[in-house]
Amino acid sequence: MKRLLLLCIILSCVACGSDPIPKPKAMLRLDYPEPKYKGVDIRLPFTFEKNELADPITKIKLDGVNNIYAVDIEYPKLKGTVYLTYKKVKENNLTNLLRDAQNLTQKHTMKADEIEGDIYENPKKKVFGMFYEVGGNAASQSQFYVTDSINHFLVGSLYFYAKPNYDSIYPAAVYLKNDIKHIMETIEWKE
Template identity: 70%
Template sequence: MTLRPYLLLALTLALFSCGSDPLPKPKAMLRLDYQKPEYAKVDLKLPFTFEKNTNANDINYIKLDGINNSSGANIIYPNMKGTIYLTYKKVTTTNLDSLLRDAQNLTQKHTLKADEIESIVYENPSKKVFGMFYEVGGNAASQSQFYVTDSLNHFLNGSLYFYAKPNYDSI
């Protein structure tokens, strides 16, 4: 007789514990919210000036002595855990081909880990500035690289690196 109340309770719980049929979750899209960019002019000891996003709170000037009169700057974005590395080199009558080849080879080294490398040509004929922007897809160390030059005096090479293990599915 003492088993009957427990059996009735178990039957009641079994009937009311069933809910509606499970529904699949809708596909989610990654949403990244960034502040609206504001730019400020930067004037370092480089033979050019540029504007940086004010979210970058630190810029390091670097003098690369003995390397083709090179210098550069590191633009650090601590909130995004990334850095843009800029390297400037003076163009001479004999080094433009090697500068272009080196910049392109630097990007091509990522083909081992990259799924794709998309190149976008940059041309500004009115200012006589030409270059290339590379967007690297996949688990490569750098997702973006570029170079610009006026072909006579100046060559600027840049790359973006994040301080995280490359995992393209989660970046």
Template identity: 70%
Template sequence: MTIKKIILPLLALACFSCGNDPLPKPKAMLRLDYETPKYSQVDVRLPFTFEKNEYAEKISSIKLDGINNLLGVNINYPKMKGTIYLTYKAVNDTNLDSLLIDAQSLTQKHTLKADEIESVLFENAEHNVFGMFYAVGGNAASQSQFYVTDSTKHFLTGSLYFYAKPNYDSILPAAAYLKNDIKHIMETVEWKE
């Protein structure tokens, strides 16, 4: 009986004395490093030119809609699982107001899921390019949108979409990177005459 009294406390002491004190784990953040943007001129069969980030792996085919004279180009970022969609529409005597309303209402459709929508007026008088940039915060489907026009002949809209269910925290680094690419596209648009 005395051996049991000695062995049991020793076993209990051995089991509990070997462990380290628990330490709280430090908070960690995922670090995503993207390449420094390098831009080059894109001259496709559209009535405008612009510069795109060379990190974008490809530009999708240009679509032509004969009824509405609608042209589009998609700038794909497969590593970020995102695409910038550009859509061009020719302006005539009667459609400028409806084009502006459509572009602005597209952004407003995201107000149900967006935490905020920041709008920034854009103006490049030297190249006759005027418009608006929208940064959409929260779990909206599109994180950035814009439109630019010369008010007489040309109207261009752009939207950023990811091929994933919107989760703002997860896509924030890629959305911020591509937001700068969209701003660069806006700043480098030049209309062809």
């Protein structure tokens, strides 16, 4: 009996080690190449620069009657697309275009944790608008609109090909957010 008790004491001393220490939270590390931008001047009423990481623009929808153009900028390696929609400003429709663009962003409030808006102004190029960053598991993480308030109005949205899981797509969303801001900053209207 004494031997059994002694054996239990020895085993309990040997079996016990130091207290476990929790490991720090890890973040997924994805390295994307430094962006290289190239001018895009295709059959549109505006020009801009896009990241060379994106595929060449092949999806352009033109509606010359209503002056509506749609362009898809696809990033297959990031599994995302930036959708651009251009509409001609006509007599008294600027208010409706602005309301529609803002409502498009507000539709994400059900799933979004937060929506932050930044005003963008470039008086020299006559480009004015808003950039929205949507946090959380919303369908679109970045959206914007720009206009010259007289002739041109452009809306852009980022969507991924996967179910929205903000933690998983966060690195790609940040990378593409910077691309979208670059698109906004390089837009020039064709008169």
